[in-house]
Amino acid sequence: MTEAYPTPPGCPVRRVEISITDDLHLAFLPEVGVVFDRILSLLPGEVVVDLSGCRHVDAAAIGLLLDVHRRLSRRQAALTLRDPNPRIRSILQTARVDTVLPIATSAPTTAVPAPRRRRSTAQATVHGRARVVAPPGPVS
Numbered sequence: 001m002t003e004a005y006p007t008p009p010g011c012p013v014r015r016v017e018i019s020i021t022d023d024l025h026l027a028f029l030p031e032v033g034v035v036f037d038r039i040l041s042l043l044p045g046e047v048v049v050d051l052s053g054c055r056h057v058d059a060a061a062i063g064l065l066l067d068v069h070r071r072l073s074r075r076q077a078a079l080t081l082r083d084p085n086p087r088i089r090s091i092l093q094t095a096r097v098d099t100v101l102p103i104a105t106s107a108p109t110t111a112v113p114a115p116r117r118r119r120s121t122a123q124a125t126v127h128g129r130a131r132v133v134a135p136p137g138p139v140s
Contacts, residue, residue: 016044021053024061032061036068045077048104052083062095069101080104 016039024032039047047068051057057065069079082104084092092098 013042013044015046017048019050023056024054025058026060029060029064048080048082050082051088057088062097
């Protein structure tokens with residue numbers, strides 16, 4: 001993926017990957033938005049959103065993903081969606097999001113190098129996990 005999206009100048013982080021492991025819908029968007037704001041503050045060259053653990057996205061979530069794409073595009077950076085299940089892929093195709101956002105079907109083939117003892121000037125790929133827990137009570 002990084003070959004298709006070279007790191008723009010001024011981006012200290014080459015790629016940030018995030019996994020969505022629950023439904024992505026309106027009730028969670030404030031919390032998810034905060035996570036994306038923190039990710040974007042790193043000035044990544046690419047953000048990869050792994051949707052393999054996500055069962056559902058709604059229109060508000062698609063709007064959030066498109067907003068993240070717009071914010072990244074302003075800096076010549078990219079947003080890629082990875083491994084959406086067939087139902088989510090169909091939703092993205094119906095909304096024509098697949099014409100705007102690249103959708104990857106598998107994990108990147110390049111392995112993350114082991115950390116070095118000496119500080120390197122090379123750009124790093126940041127891997128992490130963010131979990132948004134559902135608020136107690138029914139979701140409306």
